[in-house]
Amino acid sequence: MTQPNPLPPLLLAGLTRLLGERLSTSAAVCAHHGRDESIFEAMPPAAVAYAHNAFEVVAIVNLCREHRVPLVPYGAGSSLEGHTLATRGGITLNLQQMDQVIAIHDEDQTATVQPGVTRKQLNAALRDKGLFFPIDPGADATIGGMCATRASGTNAVRYGTMRENVINLTVVTPDGQLIKTSRRARKSAAGYDLTRLFVGSEGTLGVIVEATVKLHPLPESISAAVCAFPSIDAAVLAVVQTIQVGVPIARCEFVDPVAVRAINAHSKTGLPERPHLFFEFHGSDAGVREQIELVQAIADEQGGESFQWAHTPEERTRLWEARHNVYFAALQLRPGCRSVVTDVCVPISRLADCVNQTAADMQKSGLIAPMVGHVGDGNFHVQMLVDGDSAQEVEQAEALNARLVARALAMDGTCTGEHGIGLHKQGFLLDELGDAPVALMRQIKRAVDPHNLMNPGKIFAF
Amino acid sequence: MTQPNPLPPLLLAGLTRLLGERLSTSAAVCAHHGRDESIFEAMPPAAVAYAHNAFEVVAIVNLCREHRVPLVPYGAGSSLEGHTLATRGGITLNLQQMDQVIAIHDEDQTATVQPGVTRKQLNAALRDKGLFFPIDPGADATIGGMCATRASGTNAVRYGTMRENVINLTVVTPDGQLIKTSRRARKSAAGYDLTRLFVGSEGTLGVIVEATVKLHPLPESISAAVCAFPSIDAAVLAVVQTIQVGVPIARCEFVDPVAVRAINAHSKTGLPERPHLFFEFHGSDAGVREQIELVQAIADEQGGESFQWAHTPEERTRLWEARHNVYFAALQLRPGCRSVVTDVCVPISRLADCVNQTAADMQKSGLIAPMVGHVGDGNFHVQMLVDGDSAQEVEQAEALNARLVARALAMDGTCTGEHGIGLHKQGFLLDELGDAPVALMRQIKRAVDPHNLMNPGKIFAF
Numbered sequence: 001m002t003q004p005n006p007l008p009p010l011l012l013a014g015l016t017r018l019l020g021e022r023l024s025t026s027a028a029v030c031a032h033h034g035r036d037e038s039i040f041e042a043m044p045p046a047a048v049a050y051a052h053n054a055f056e057v058v059a060i061v062n063l064c065r066e067h068r069v070p071l072v073p074y075g076a077g078s079s080l081e082g083h084t085l086a087t088r089g090g091i092t093l094n095l096q097q098m099d100q101v102i103a104i105h106d107e108d109q110t111a112t113v114q115p116g117v118t119r120k121q122l123n124a125a126l127r128d129k130g131l132f133f134p135i136d137p138g139a140d141a142t143i144g145g146m147c148a149t150r151a152s153g154t155n156a157v158r159y160g161t162m163r164e165n166v167i168n169l170t171v172v173t174p175d176g177q178l179i180k181t182s183r184r185a186r187k188s189a190a191g192y193d194l195t196r197l198f199v200g201s202e203g204t205l206g207v208i209v210e211a212t213v214k215l216h217p218l219p220e221s222i223s224a225a226v227c228a229f230p231s232i233d234a235a236v237l238a239v240v241q242t243i244q245v246g247v248p249i250a251r252c253e254f255v256d257p258v259a260v261r262a263i264n265a266h267s268k269t270g271l272p273e274r275p276h277l278f279f280e281f282h283g284s285d286a287g288v289r290e291q292i293e294l295v296q297a298i299a300d301e302q303g304g305e306s307f308q309w310a311h312t313p314e315e316r317t318r319l320w321e322a323r324h325n326v327y328f329a330a331l332q333l334r335p336g337c338r339s340v341v342t343d344v345c346v347p348i349s350r351l352a353d354c355v356n357q358t359a360a361d362m363q364k365s366g367l368i369a370p371m372v373g374h375v376g377d378g379n380f381h382v383q384m385l386v387d388g389d390s391a392q393e394v395e396q397a398e399a400l401n402a403r404l405v406a407r408a409l410a411m412d413g414t415c416t417g418e419h420g421i422g423l424h425k426q427g428f429l430l431d432e433l434g435d436a437p438v439a440l441m442r443q444i445k446r447a448v449d450p451h452n453l454m455n456p457g458k459i460f461a462f
Numbered sequence: 463m464t465q466p467n468p469l470p471p472l473l474l475a476g477l478t479r480l481l482g483e484r485l486s487t488s489a490a491v492c493a494h495h496g497r498d499e500s501i502f503e504a505m506p507p508a509a510v511a512y513a514h515n516a517f518e519v520v521a522i523v524n525l526c527r528e529h530r531v532p533l534v535p536y537g538a539g540s541s542l543e544g545h546t547l548a549t550r551g552g553i554t555l556n557l558q559q560m561d562q563v564i565a566i567h568d569e570d571q572t573a574t575v576q577p578g579v580t581r582k583q584l585n586a587a588l589r590d591k592g593l594f595f596p597i598d599p600g601a602d603a604t605i606g607g608m609c610a611t612r613a614s615g616t617n618a619v620r621y622g623t624m625r626e627n628v629i630n631l632t633v634v635t636p637d638g639q640l641i642k643t644s645r646r647a648r649k650s651a652a653g654y655d656l657t658r659l660f661v662g663s664e665g666t667l668g669v670i671v672e673a674t675v676k677l678h679p680l681p682e683s684i685s686a687a688v689c690a691f692p693s694i695d696a697a698v699l700a701v702v703q704t705i706q707v708g709v710p711i712a713r714c715e716f717v718d719p720v721a722v723r724a725i726n727a728h729s730k731t732g733l734p735e736r737p738h739l740f741f742e743f744h745g746s747d748a749g750v751r752e753q754i755e756l757v758q759a760i761a762d763e764q765g766g767e768s769f770q771w772a773h774t775p776e777e778r779t780r781l782w783e784a785r786h787n788v789y790f791a792a793l794q795l796r797p798g799c800r801s802v803v804t805d806v807c808v809p810i811s812r813l814a815d816c817v818n819q820t821a822a823d824m825q826k827s828g829l830i831a832p833m834v835g836h837v838g839d840g841n842f843h844v845q846m847l848v849d850g851d852s853a854q855e856v857e858q859a860e861a862l863n864a865r866l867v868a869r870a871l872a873m874d875g876t877c878t879g880e881h882g883i884g885l886h887k888q889g890f891l892l893d894e895l896g897d898a899p900v901a902l903m904r905q906i907k908r909a910v911d912p913h914n915l916m917n918p919g920k921i922f923a924f
Contacts, residue, residue, distance in 0.1 A: 107706060107811035150651040161649050163658070164626055177898040185807040186839050187623050188876035189612040189662055191883055191891050191921050192903045196625070196658030200651055217708030244569060246679030287749050345647040349569035377648050414650035421653055429653050436639040440910065441654045447909035448902065459653050 004030075004046040004089025011067040015049060015091070018059050022050040022097075033074060033092040037327075038082040039338050039388060040423055045072060045086035050094045054170065054178055054209040057093070061207060062176040064091055070453045073203040075145030076118060078137075080341050081422025083149065083202055087457035093207060095144055101125045102210065109215040110167055110184060115144025115208050122213075131215040134159035137418065138324040144208045149420040150200030154323070157243070157376030158250040158282065159216060161418065162199055169198050170210035174449040184212055197444075202420055203455035205448050219282035223292065224251075224316045225307035227299050228274045232256060232359055234302040235275040236352040239375045241298045243348055247291050251280035251320075252376035256359070258333075259326050259370035266329030267322035277375075278323055279307070280316075323372075330370045330383050338388035340397040344408035345379035345417030354411055355380060358404050365400055367393070379417035405431065421459045429459070466492075466508040466551025473529040477511060477553070480521050484512040484559075495536060495554040499789075500544040501800050501850060502885060507534060507548035512556045516632065516640055516671040519555070523669060524638040526553055532915045535665040537607030538580060540599075542803050543884025545611065545664055549919035555669060557606055563587045564672065571677040572629055572646060577606025577670050584675075593677040596621035599880065600786040606670045611882040612662030616785070619705070619838030620712040620744065621678060623880065624661055631660050632672035636911040646674055659906075664882055665917035667910050681744035685754060686713075686778045687769035689761050690736045694718060694821055696764040697737040698814040701837045703760045705810055709753050713742035713782075714838035718821070720795075721788050721832035721845075728791030729784035739837075740785055741769070742778075785834075792832045792845050800850035802859040806870035807841035807879030816873055817842060820866050827862055829855070841879035867893065883921045891921070 007015075007025075015023045024030070025047045034044030051057045064071045070090035077084055086092055098114035101122060105111070106129045113122060118140045122133045135146060137153035145151070147169060152161035159165065168182040181194035198205060229235035239252055255263065255276045263269055279295060281288045296307060310319040331337060346354045355373070362369040362382060373380025382404065384397040405415045405428045415428035430438055442460055445452075469477075469487075477485045486492070487509045496506030513519045526533045532552035539546055548554055560576035563584060567573070568591045575584060580602045584595045597608060599615035607613070609631060614623035621627065630644040643656035660667060691697035701714055717725065717738045725731055741757060743750045758769060772781040784791075793799060808816045817835070824831040824844060835842025844866065846859040867877045867890045877890035892900055904922055907914075 105809065105811065107702075108809040109706070110809070150655070152649055152651075156649065160626070163649070163655065164622070173898070173902060177902075179899045179902060180895065181899060183871070183876045183894060184809050184874040185841075185876045185879065186810070187614055187618065187625070187807055187841065187879050189614075189805075189878045189880050189882045190876050190887075190894055191662070191900065192906060193612070193625065193655075193658045193662050194899055194902065196655045197906075200653070200655050217706075219708075240569075244571070244679075246681075284749075284752055286752060287746075290746055290748060343651075345649055347567065347570040347572070347646050348648070349567065379647075379649065409645070412646040414645045414647045414652050416651045417647065417649050418651050420651045425652075432645060432652055433642065436635070437641045437643060437656055438653065440635060440639075440641060440656065443909045444654060444659075444906055447905045 002043060004044060004086060007046045007069060008067045011063055011069055014063045015047070015060065018056060019049055024048045033084065033094065034086055036077050036079045036082060036084050038080055038424060039340055039394065040082045040085055043085040043087055045092040046089045048092045048094055050097050052097055054172065057172045057207050057209050058176050058178055060091070060093060061172050061174065064453055065174065065176065065451065068451055068453065070456045072455050073148065073207045075115065075142030076140065078139035078141050078145070079149065079422060080419050081424045083420060083422040083458060085423060096142065098209065104129060106131060108184070110212050111215055112210060112212045113143050114210060115142055117143050119143065119146065126215065130218050132218055133213060134216055135162055135165055138327065143211050143213065147199050147208050147211050148201065148203050150418065152374070152418040154251045154253055154374060156374060157252055158248055163196060165214045166195055166199050167212040167214060169195055169208050171198055171206040171208055173206045174454050200420065202422065202458050204445055204458055205454060221285045221288040222280065222282055222316065223288050224280045224310040224319055226271065226319065227277050227279065227307050228272050228305045229277065230303045232275045232355055233352055234304065235277050236355050236375060238277060238299050238302045238304060240348050240351060242295055243376055245294065247294055249279065249291065249295065249376060250282040251278065253278040253323055254373040254375040254380060255323065256371040258368065259330065259372050262329040262333050262370055263322050263326055266325055266332060269322050278319065326370065326372055327383065330385065333368050334385040337385040340384040340386055340401060342382045342401050342404050343416045343419040344404055344413055345377060346408050346411045346413030348378045350411035350413065351375060351378050354407060357407055358382060361400060361403060365396060367397065377417065378413065423458060426460055464505060466506060466548060469508045469531060470529050473525055473531055476525045477509070477522065480518060481511055486510045495546065495556065496548055498539050498541045498544060498546050500542055500886060501802055501856065502544045502547055505547040505549055507554040508551045510554045510556055512559050514559055516634065519634045519669050519671050520638050520640055522553070522555060523634050523636065526915055527636065527638065527913065530913055530915065532918045534917050535610065535669045537577065537604035538602065540601035540603050540607070541611065541884060542881050543886045545882060545884040545920060547885060558604065560671065566591060568593060570646070572674050573677055574672060574674045575605050576672060577604055579605050581605065581608065588677065592680050594680055595675060596678055597624055597627055600789065605673050605675065609661050609670050609673050610663065610665050612880065614836070614880040616713045616715055616836055618836060619714055620710055625658060627676045628657055628661050629674040629676060631657055631670050633660055633668040633670055635668045636916050662882065664884065664920050666907055666920055667916060683747045683750040684742065684744055684778065685750050686742045686772040686781050688733065688781065689739050689741065689766045689769050690734050691739065692765045694737045694817055695814055696766065697739050698817050698837060700739060700761045700764045700766060702810050702813060704757055705838055707756065709756055711741065711753065711757065711838060712744040713740065715740040715785055716835040716837040716842060717785065718833040720830065721792065721834050724791040724795050724832055725784050725788055728787055728794060731784050740781065788832065788834055789845065792847065795830050796847040799847040802846040802848055802863060804844045804863050804866050805878045805881040806866055806875055807839060808870050808873045808875030810840045812873035812875065813837060813840050816869060819869055820844060823862060823865060827858060829859065839879065840875065885920060888922055
């Protein structure tokens with residue numbers, strides 16, 4: 001673990017005056033904030049600041065700018081791409097204590113929250129409103145973090161990603177301005193789309209201190225089911241057809257046999273170790289019945305077995321928790337291992353090819369590498385379990401990842417459907433878009449953050 | 463009409479060498495490109511260039527930059543906000559001849575088009591594919607223009623706006639780079655959202671030379687109906703309830719009695735001169751029946767009459783053409799008049815208040831001012847018919863518009879739901895967002911277009 005430079009004494013004094021005990025230089029606290037779920041070596045900050053409101057964030061940003069010290073915004077720390085590592089030391093700004101749900105406008109189907117509110121917390125606050133916030137990346141991430149990485153997850157196929165579900169953001173810019181990117185109307189053509197500029201900016205353009213998000217009416221009827229298929233190809237083709245005929249499916253998740261094994265061991269589910277799809281259907285009673293009939297017919301054609309139903313809300317919760325826990329379940333397939341997680345997304349017409357070629361490549365490698373995917377979007381993940389101390393294994397996993405990204409790019413896909421670039425995919429970003437678009441991003445970064453203090457070294461080295 | 467400065471002879475020679483007869487300095491051609499549907503005085507360019515491909519656009523952008531001459535991209539010329547007026551003369555770049563549908567990936571439900579393809583042309587190309595492109599601003603705008611203004615229209619309530627329906631753009635940047643903003647996957651977290659930066663940038667950041675857009679499966683069943691209501695309030699409340707219970711309505715348009723009068727006169731429709739809603743329902747046969755039952759029940763509660771159905775595709779086309787022609791139909795209510803068109807959008811809980819207060823304000827004014835709206839989004843338009851030569855009337859209309867915008871902003875709404883800022887709403891943009899967010903937009907503009915040559919004077923004066 002590299003040790004960061006100590007903070008300038010005047011900055012330390014200023015921050016302590018502002019935050020008291022909410023500024024920590026404890027080695028344990030800094031170490032905790034210097035690592036995430038990625039395979040990167042820890043990079044701790046010199047101090048961690050816990051803000052309680054936007055005005056404190058403005059003061060912290062101003063102090064850091066005056067002293068030219070970098071600042072890393074931090075939510076739940078569930079990034080897989082090294083987003084929160086303090087590459088150049090400085091301050092990590094922990095926003096978890098800014099956790100107030102500020103307003104729920106149920107008639108407008110919007111909620112305004114502080115950035116530290118997690119998605120589960122928001123949904124708990126909505127429980128008696130007949131509304132829900134659909135975006136679900138698995139981890140109980142903060143809304144601020146989900147905005148910053150343009151997160152999506154299991155039901156983006158129906159409800160969109162954070163890109164489609166953020167109405168406005170309040171942001172502290174690198175020059176210490178508190179700006180609101182848009183009003184609360186559902187659409188607007190008022191100038192550049194600053195909201196979408198900050199959604200997915202990974203903390204490099206400012207600190208998100210408030211977000212207004214879209215909510216959706218709880219469907220009258222929800223049904224979930226799992227279905228085993230004879231082959232990966234059959235499962236993926238069933239998804240492709242489901243999307244192509246326009247079924248408004250709410251969730252449609254692929255789980256490969258290795259991931260099924262992990263889920264069975266961790267969640268005691270007893271599923272056959274074959275490729276599976278996990279489905280969820282939302283709509284009116286009649287609408288859901290209609291969707292199920294269509295999808296069951298498509299699955300039958302591909303040799304899928306009868307759907308196994310999760311009827312009650314409790315069964316449904318168990319089913320999706322089993323799916324969501326696959327990341328941690330998989331880690332237990334190889335105790336002490338680390339993960340290298342891939343995140344390609346391709347046009348759906350190429351999905352079966354991409355998944356099949358990748359499965360063959362993984363099989364040859366000998367690595368344990370469960371595969372799951374938000375396949376309705378064309379997005380899937382391989383979680384390669386490696387010995388973090390074995391340079392050879394890490395290198396092998398990275399080579400497999402690079403081959404997978406090249407395969408996806410050749411299919412006009414992206415290296416990252418939802419995890420973001422962070423530290424890990426900067427080379428892939430250049431491969432994907434070419435030099436000129438990335439240069440344009442850097443022009444914007446430089447114009448907004450001329451001293452390169454906001455989460456430096458992420459998306460691109462400056 | 464102000465006359466532009468002539469072009470530098472070397473630029474003229476360079477463009478002529480490149481384009482031959484596709485460079486025009488004819489006074490008639492320049493005058494035609496110097497006006498749009500807005501009330502602004504014409505501002506013609508010094509020449510109009512007709513490009514046939516992206517490489518010509520690169521060459522034109524490079525020549526203009528070398529000679530520091532401004533460039534105004536031009537599509538169908540259907541802007542209502544002065545977007546295409548050549549405020550500083552220079553070149554207007556007409557992209558209508560770049561009108562090729564490059565690829566339809568029906569399995570992926572995407573189409574890639576040149577910027578001059580119009581929405582009707584794209585839908586004609588999709589006729590036998592079982593797919594359609596839903597965004598429909600009324601005018602047969604070009605896809606490039608619709609990207610540039612973040613257009614939406616009648617069925618954004620179900621299918622989203624251009625913001626949600628553009629997958630990637632190919633753009634010539636002010637420094638002459640040809641960049642593609644994203645791959646063709648349906649989602650991506652690869653760096654800043656350059657696609658959304660250009661969607662709504664109104665030609666100020668570069669020239670869009672290609673767009674990949676989402677397509678949607680043609681619904682199994684489509685039904686359209688009109689319904690008269692006893693009051694504006696009743697009609698708007700019926701919409702608000704329809705949205706709040708989550709009916710996935712495809713179109714939901716408010717038409718006030720003055721607009722009904724215009725439609726009747728122009729389209730021979732014989733509707734009672736009362737507030738109306740025009741509905742369209744998309745789904746399976748059963749799903750559409752279910753939606754209709756729900757909405758009819760909601761309308762009944764508000765005193766709405768029985769739905770009048772447009773059963774056949776021809777009747778439906780007639781119905782929506784009548785709705786779309788309301789702009790030109792309204793002009794005929796006062797021969798020789800010009801329009802001042804408003805475009806506020808508010809959170810739906812405030813819509814009834816906003817429409818009612820506006821209707822009262824218009825009534826007091828004595829102006830003929832039909833009102834229509836994409837009310838499912840909270841967006842509505844007042845079309846004030848004024849004598850363009852009467853400074854007093856224009857001033858009165860602008861004062862009414864300013865009051866309406868102030869009303870919408872007080873309700874956390876926006877001054878423009880879909881028409882954009884252009885020349886007309888630059889002051890309102892500042893009122894809406896404040897100085898700092900607009901300053902941030904200008905920082906971006908300056909970084910990307912340091913010589914301020916791309917559609918200068920739009921969104922903000924430099």
